[in-house]
Amino acid sequence: MDHSETPLKDLTIDNITDNVNAINSECDDPRMKFLFERLVTHLHDFARETRLSTSEWESAIRFLTQVGQICSDVRQEFILLSDVLGLSLLVDSIDHPKPPASTEGTVLGPFHTHDAKHLDNGALISHDPDGQPMLVVCSVKDTSGRPIPGVKVDVWETDSKGFYDVQHAGRTDPDGRAVVESDEAGLFYFKAIVPVPYPIPSDGPVGKLLKKLHRHPFRPSHFHFMFDKPGYDRLIT
Template sequence: MTRQAVDSLRATSDPRLRDLLTALVRHLHAFARETRLTEAEWERAIGFLTATGQACTDTRQEFILLSDVLGLSMLVEALHGHRAPGATESTVLGPFHQTASPVRELGAGIDLVGDGEPCVISGRVRSTDGTPLPGAVVDVWQADANGFYDVQRPDVQPPGNGRGLFTADAEGRFRFRTCVPSSYPIPVDGPVGTLLRAAGRHPYRPAHIHFIAKADGHIPVTTHVFVAGDAFLDSDAVFAVKDSLVQDFAPTDDPSLARAFGVPNPFRHASFDLVLERA
């Protein structure tokens, strides 16, 4: 049966597609043999995948979430992530980059609700040789202080809350105001939540902010910055934590600095570079 299925793919004109489909068939058949998959289990799996597709919307990607919790997203990233010494490490995109971030001025706030602990994020986009990258674009998105993205609670959060698209200044610097992110559970009201409960796994992600940084002549990086000390750093539900991406969101009591940043005093401050590899 496996040989017949593989042979049926020989006429596939795209060599890469032929290789992918051939490997997929071989591994699926091997899985069924190894586990002695029953018809009832196969039907349940088909039902699960059907429900996963039905849970996808314009603002929710249940299949990305499934890939994340199975570790596949991070495996693909690890296989193809860039490894230039000193470059910022990449992580998964996640399922909530489905809405375009609004363009904002440097130093603007992305927390439009204002119910979290004030925080300032600042840093610089530079190349691995230390050269600043003026005009670099920094795309940012995060959950609110209660652990929800704007698309999850549109009745509570205005569109674009927790999101911003910033252009670095002449020295490659970026800065914005926000709230300290919190750890949160990934959505568990769909098929992925059912899977996690069946596996006895928790759904929590450590507190983080998402970034995509781009600059001419450089390879873009998709990454997170995680809040140091979070209880879930060692058990992220999507396996995305890397030590180099954990940053201290330092308590800061400095009235003059708070005035300069436009935030109440005291506040939290995290500062780091986003380092890109040359293309």
């Protein structure tokens, strides 16, 4: 490999970024080369701007190592970190841009399943006896405000304790979820329970980080919706 163009011998605070980018410029994947050029530049700018100290750098190394080490088949702490830093939602917005007057999307989340029953409008979707009953009536409209009939709507929510059915050992039938369809007026409706706030996993390094930032781990109470109709973009919100 010929680095004859880039023999920067005495690395300094000011030339190290160019030097790393020059070394990485041998990469023959132009997209990867671009991503690393921007990554190194931002990372170095961050360190220079903040005068990042060795002990802060050591804390970061320790933190990232712990984040990786708590990850398992059923837990993805790096995604949690990405969520907490607002990166997940930003990437989703960039990758699935929405026209004006449309509902912003969000990421699918880990608790969607493909076994929800198809129910008629008005059906009961949650059977938790401790939940507070609620009738949910919604309408699906296009960006000009015209109702859209025949939209399949996947909806899911937690039980009254903040747990999805799949989080219970010994789950047999799906509960707290269903697929309904919008009628001729673009309306769909179902009986459910009032959603409750529930926390993201907070016993790991990201949970400790939230505490240091004086942030709480609770998500606002919410339903998940996924809208599907042939010829339309899928919306998850």
